[in-house]
Amino acid sequence: MIAKHDTDIHAVENKQEGFAGIFTRYLWTAEDGCPNFAMRMMEFKAQGYTSYHFHQEEHEFYILEGEAAYVDAEGNETKLKVGDTLYVHPDEPHQIKNAGNTVMKLL
Numbered sequence: 001m002i003a004k005h006d007t008d009i010h011a012v013e014n015k016q017e018g019f020a021g022i023f024t025r026y027l028w029t030a031e032d033g034c035p036n037f038a039m040r041m042m043e044f045k046a047q048g049y050t051s052y053h054f055h056q057e058e059h060e061f062y063i064l065e066g067e068a069a070y071v072d073a074e075g076n077e078t079k080l081k082v083g084d085t086l087y088v089h090p091d092e093p094h095q096i097k098n099a100g101n102t103v104m105k106l107l
Contacts, residue, residue, distance in 0.1 A: 002032060006041055018051025043105050044098035052095040059088040066104030071095040
């Protein structure tokens with residue numbers, strides 16, 4: 001068993017093209033011995049967002065704090081609140097935005 005606290009993990013700014021105001025804490029990765037899955041906590045500053053993108057792996061999101069907006073493949077925007085979860089299929093185009101004026105956190 002391995003235990004960590006999220007505040008012990010350095011938040012790394014995401015500087016990928018199309019991303020703004022996002023910091024990621026890589027909670028569990030292959031480097032920790034996790035061969036199949038990873039867990040990240042993403043912190044979006046007010047007005048922060050990901051690019052509109054897709055990838056091979058699915059995503060499971062859980063909103064921890066703040067207000068999020070999910071943009072789907074058709075460009076529809078869905079508001080999400082604390083406690084909401086979201087499943088994004090592999091290769092499904094999507095974008096996540098901070099829809100509020102405070103920090104938004106998700107797993």
